[in-house]
Amino acid sequence: MNTTTAPVVSTDLPYTDRRQGKVRDIYRLPASNDCGSRVLIVATDRISAFDVVLPTPIPGKGRALTTISTKWFDMIRSWDLIGDHLVSTDAADLPDLNDEQRAQVEGRMMLGRAAEVVPVEFVVRGYITGSGWKEYQQHGTVCGITLDEGLKHCQQLPEPIFTPATKAEIGEHDENIDFETACNIAGRDVMNRLRDVSVEIYRRAAAYALERGIILADTKFEFGYALDEQGNRTDELMLIDEVLTPDSSRFWPADDYEVGRDQDSFDKQYVRNYLEGIVSSGGWDKTAPGPALPDDVIMNSLARYREAMDRLFD
Numbered sequence: 001m002n003t004t005t006a007p008v009v010s011t012d013l014p015y016t017d018r019r020q021g022k023v024r025d026i027y028r029l030p031a032s033n034d035c036g037s038r039v040l041i042v043a044t045d046r047i048s049a050f051d052v053v054l055p056t057p058i059p060g061k062g063r064a065l066t067t068i069s070t071k072w073f074d075m076i077r078s079w080d081l082i083g084d085h086l087v088s089t090d091a092a093d094l095p096d097l098n099d100e101q102r103a104q105v106e107g108r109m110m111l112g113r114a115a116e117v118v119p120v121e122f123v124v125r126g127y128i129t130g131s132g133w134k135e136y137q138q139h140g141t142v143c144g145i146t147l148d149e150g151l152k153h154c155q156q157l158p159e160p161i162f163t164p165a166t167k168a169e170i171g172e173h174d175e176n177i178d179f180e181t182a183c184n185i186a187g188r189d190v191m192n193r194l195r196d197v198s199v200e201i202y203r204r205a206a207a208y209a210l211e212r213g214i215i216l217a218d219t220k221f222e223f224g225y226a227l228d229e230q231g232n233r234t235d236e237l238m239l240i241d242e243v244l245t246p247d248s249s250r251f252w253p254a255d256d257y258e259v260g261r262d263q264d265s266f267d268k269q270y271v272r273n274y275l276e277g278i279v280s281s282g283g284w285d286k287t288a289p290g291p292a293l294p295d296d297v298i299m300n301s302l303a304r305y306r307e308a309m310d311r312l313f314d
Contacts, residue, residue, distance in 0.1 A: 007045040007057040008104060014096050015040065022048035023062070023247060028114065030095075035087055036234075037114035037227040040094065041241070042105050043069075047293075047301070049272050050286045051174065056293040062108040064305040065245045070110065071313050072205065072244040079204060082197050084239040085112035085224070115224025115240050116233045120182050121165040121174055122194055124202035125218040129154050129250065129263075131176060132163065132218075144178030152260045154217070154252075160202050162195045165220070194223050194237065205244050212311050214266065215257055219249035251308050266308035271301050 010020070015027035023046050029038040043062035047054050066089065073086045087093075088111040091102040125132055125142065128151055132142040140146060143163035151157075164182040165174045183191045198221050206216040221243065226236040242248055246267035256264050262273070274297050278284045284291050293301075 007059040008042075008062060008108065009044055009046060009057050011042050011044065011101075011104060013040070013042075013101055013105070022046065022051070022053050023065070024242075029111070031229040031231075033229070035113050036229050037231050038087065039085075039112055039114045040105075041110045041112060043108045043110075043242070047268060047271060049268060049275055049290065052286065052288045052290040054271075054290040054293060056298060058293075058298055058302050058305070060302055061305055064302070064309050065242060065247060066108045066110065068245045068309050068312065069242040073239075075205075075208070076201055076239065076243065079201070081200055082223075082239055083226075083236065084243075085110075085115060085226075085241075087111045087113060112240065113238065114227045114231070115238065116227060117167070117222065117224040117240065118186050118190065118194065118237075119167050120177075120186050120191070121167055122198040122221040122223065123163045123165055123176075123218065124160050124198050124220075125157065125163055126160045126202065126206055127154055127156050127215070127217040127250075129217055135176070143176045144180075154257075154261065154263055155259045160199055160206075162199055164191075164195075167222075190237070194221075197223075197239075201239075201244075209251070209312060210254060213254045214308065214311055215252040215254050215263075216244070217250035217252055217263075219244055221248075246305050246308050266304045266311075268301065270304055271297060 011025045013027055015029055017028035019026045023044060025042045025044060027040040029040055031037045043065045045057035045059055045061045047058050047061060070089050073084050077084060089109060091106045091109060093111055128136055133153055135142050136147060136151060142161060145161055163176060165176050202219060209216045221239060222241040223237055224240045225233045226238055228234055249267060250269060251266035252263040278291055279286060
């Protein structure tokens, strides 16, 4: 993976309906006979923390995310649990791009089937940390689920738990919700099915990662209804967006794991910890615009993304 080229902070490709997420640029492409409506998802080198897009990119991050995500998609597809949106990662499959534009998206793009997104984050936790740990300390619960007394920070749970959240707009914060609230949003049958799929993917992915020295502490998935050639919603639910990347998961080195303290990580928690120091000193209030990242934080953050990729898939 080449990280010496200039970072890709934003793209401007000749497609309609461009949308920009926290990290990804998304374009609508002409429909295809074999896969219906299509979208192009480009993982830029932007990084967000606390739902704020930071002004400093991480060069090469988008390529690392795409490599990790597409390899997980291949693996999950072999488990035959649910379909997914991924069609191609080859820039040669994109019409209407010049050589410079193809070079910009190569290695950081996913051509996928378009979807109507289920407006819920499907979060699975195998360890108690993050917002779940904060809630547990106050109420003994996580998203309305009562847990055993006496759990310690970062302790493994007896069984993975499903803790849905709302999907936030850029600059807003995801909000943990209980299962009943999620059912009111997306429908009970849909939530039951996708909860079970999410937990099973987590179980299998966590076992795979642990064999390679990585603890998958928690992760979140997104699902959507596939759209047909006319852009109408079908009944097919599929896994979409990214999957099991350092931006959507917490990865910890198993050989350094210790209950009762914060863990070192292969994910963007490293950046969050740096920013928490700025917050503690009164230098930032977790609202936009975020602070710039120094060179050592950029380099160390990218090194963690790359190490996760190498451990998981080399």
